[in-house]
Amino acid sequence: MENIDGGFAPEKGGAATRSGFSFDRGWLLVIAVVLTITALIVSRPDPFKRIFFFVQDGIWVTISVTVISFLLMLITGLIVALLRLTKSAFIKAVATSYVEIIRGIPLLVQLLFWYFAFPTVIQSIGKALRFSLFENYLANPVAMAVVGLTFCYSAYMSEVYRAGIQSISKGQMEAARSLGMSYVQAMRYVILPQAVRVILPPVGNEFISLLKDSSLISVVAVADMTRRGREFMAANFIPIETWVMVALLYLIMTLVAARVVHWIEIKTRLEK
Amino acid sequence: MEDPIIHIENVVKHFDKVAALRGISLDIMRGEVVVIIGPSGSGKSTLLRCINRLEEYDEGLIVVDGIPLNSAENINTVRTEVGMVFQQFNLFPHLKVIDNITLAQRIVRKRPKAEAEKQAYDLLEKVGIPDKAQAYPWQLSGGQQQRVAIARALAMNPKIMLFDEPTSALDPEMIQEVLDVMLNLAKEGMTMVVVSHEMGFAKAAADRAILMDEGYIIEEALPEVLFTNPKHERTKLFLSKVL
Numbered sequence: 001m002e003n004i005d006g007g008f009a010p011e012k013g014g015a016a017t018r019s020g021f022s023f024d025r026g027w028l029l030v031i032a033v034v035l036t037i038t039a040l041i042v043s044r045p046d047p048f049k050r051i052f053f054f055v056q057d058g059i060w061v062t063i064s065v066t067v068i069s070f071l072l073m074l075i076t077g078l079i080v081a082l083l084r085l086t087k088s089a090f091i092k093a094v095a096t097s098y099v100e101i102i103r104g105i106p107l108l109v110q111l112l113f114w115y116f117a118f119p120t121v122i123q124s125i126g127k128a129l130r131f132s133l134f135e136n137y138l139a140n141p142v143a144m145a146v147v148g149l150t151f152c153y154s155a156y157m158s159e160v161y162r163a164g165i166q167s168i169s170k171g172q173m174e175a176a177r178s179l180g181m182s183y184v185q186a187m188r189y190v191i192l193p194q195a196v197r198v199i200l201p202p203v204g205n206e207f208i209s210l211l212k213d214s215s216l217i218s219v220v221a222v223a224d225m226t227r228r229g230r231e232f233m234a235a236n237f238i239p240i241e242t243w244v245m246v247a248l249l250y251l252i253m254t255l256v257a258a259r260v261v262h263w264i265e266i267k268t269r270l271e272k
Numbered sequence: 273m274e275d276p277i278i279h280i281e282n283v284v285k286h287f288d289k290v291a292a293l294r295g296i297s298l299d300i301m302r303g304e305v306v307v308i309i310g311p312s313g314s315g316k317s318t319l320l321r322c323i324n325r326l327e328e329y330d331e332g333l334i335v336v337d338g339i340p341l342n343s344a345e346n347i348n349t350v351r352t353e354v355g356m357v358f359q360q361f362n363l364f365p366h367l368k369v370i371d372n373i374t375l376a377q378r379i380v381r382k383r384p385k386a387e388a389e390k391q392a393y394d395l396l397e398k399v400g401i402p403d404k405a406q407a408y409p410w411q412l413s414g415g416q417q418q419r420v421a422i423a424r425a426l427a428m429n430p431k432i433m434l435f436d437e438p439t440s441a442l443d444p445e446m447i448q449e450v451l452d453v454m455l456n457l458a459k460e461g462m463t464m465v466v467v468s469h470e471m472g473f474a475k476a477a478a479d480r481a482i483l484m485d486e487g488y489i490i491e492e493a494l495p496e497v498l499f500t501n502p503k504h505e506r507t508k509l510f511l512s513k514v515l
Contacts, residue, residue: 174326175362175421179376179428180352189375193366 024262030255037248047238051229051245058228059249065142065224066211069149073210074203076150077157082187084162095158102155107148108216114148115139115220145217153210160206164199165191197268204261208254215250225249275338277302277432277463278323283332285318285487292318293329294487302431305464307474307495310484311510316467319484320434323465324354337431352380355425359437361417363409363424369396370405373424381428388427395423399453415446419453426457433457435466469514471499483507 040048083095102110119139126134168191176186218227229246233239276299285293292315300306308316321327322334325347334341336350364372373392377383383391396402399419401412409417418438425433435454439447451473458464458477466473474481474495481495483504491504499515502508 169360169362171358171360171362172364175356175358175364176376178324178326178351178354178356179424180348180380181376182348185379189379190364194364197366 024259026255026259026262030252030259033248033252033255037245037252040245040248047236047241048245051232051242054232055225055228055246055249058223058225061142061223062211062214062225063253065145065149065217065222066207066214069146069153069214070207070210072146072150073154073157073206076154078161080154080158081161081165084158085165099155099158102152107152107213108219110152111145111148111216111220114144114151115141118144141217141221145214145220145222148220149210149214149217153206157203157206160199160202161195163202164195167198168194200261200265200268204258204265207261208257211254211257212250274302276300277304277337278465279333279335280319280323281333283319283322283329283334285315285322285327285329291487293322295332296487296489298482298489300463300465303461303463304480305458305462305466305478307478307481308465308467308484309469309474309481309510309514310490311513313486314484315487316484317436320356320436320465320467323432323434324351324356326356352428353430354432354434355428355430356434357418357421357425357436357438359440361409361414361421361441363417363421365409367408368405369401369407369409369412369420372409372420373427376424377427391427392423395426396420398426398456399423400449413446414442415449418442418446418450422450422453422457432463432465435464435468437467439468439470471495471515475499483510485510 037052041052080095080098083091084099086092119137122134122137126132126137165187172190172194173186176190177183181189214224215226218224218230223231225246229242233242236242278298278300280296280298280300283293283296284291294315296315296319298319308319310316318327322329323336325341337353339346339350339353341347341350363369364375367375370389370392373395374383374385374388377388377391378385381388393402393405396405399422401416401419404412404416404420409420412420422433422438438454439450442450447470451470454464454466454473455477464477466478468474478495480492481498482492483490483498483502483506485506491498491502491507493502498507499511502511
């Protein structure tokens, strides 16, 4: 199936060459931010270099939690979207309720639930069932943060997918079905490859929101960039420098992410 | 007399409270070419879409090539036997012409790539655009796109071809190239049900012409008879508007 799989791959020589190598001016802002950070570190190593090295391990925590949660929600969001589009009224109602409930509760409250309340629930169940694995369950902060972010963002992501799938004309599904394809085959080979292109910009936005919202996990014992910033603050009490540095680091990440999304969008664009 | 390849018996279909088909009965023989005409909203497209179950009917019975359209497994079997061509072409815009034609062959018919491509090239030859295999749909004219759509349907080796206003979305100068492909197909003995107001095609290729209105079959006759000497008042009225 090597060839028909190409739905997800950009066309070779088609859209890619048409866009050429025109320079994306958005990168200028990225360069400006990098230069600002460098200038701060070089001109005033104390405190900026110290702050940078102090929050450095937090950078990797922020990036890895964001990327892992994002990859998971790409899958779970699609599943929820497909469940919402089924004919079964019951399944549709369950999936819709999930989305409505999750979107109605602040992410911070959800994260607090997953870290503080969820382990207690598991332990109680373990005690009731005399199941020692559950009884001794302890929450891993990073794992709970990933679960919390994924659980919440899957609801938003499913709405993005749903809009994308519904934006593809009904005739596409009918043409695929009239050729004898099953619903799943039609989705996989005809609808989703087109929908993915439509939803790239909003998916990119979700990634950037997630990256920023991941700062909330600092309250549930995950040593991300924000938490490292707070720790530095507590020890040194130089708020302006600390939070300027942390803000610049977030900014560089979100700006780079936006550029990458933009690049993928151009690469996979379809002529209409 | 042999059994009809399509047997339609008292089919009724409602969209919410609006009746689209009010008890249609029709038998179509193997190799027959039937043209259906009628004003918009007469139910002709709905009838066509019921034959491969893109629409579900509420009452009655449709049997295609001995298979009743009543269960999910039957529907997919029937759909591989029945090709459909749409007014809006509905080519897959993210796939090249060649992949548009090979996709269903490979994932539904499970044909090896080489065999599917051979079939695709043969069909592109047949519809007169062998040089467009590597193009994307947006690079083709409307007439070329519709010919690719016909090739795509034929690639599944259907026993029946359904055409839902195949030339209505085309610029006038492109209509004939699509009709020519359809004429050749009729000559080869394909069973065809065509919803179209192209009188020229109907007279040249059709064995029977049917006029539908308000969910009923009003009149059916030889095309020459229906177009030139209709019995029914409503047929006369309709023809006076389109001719």
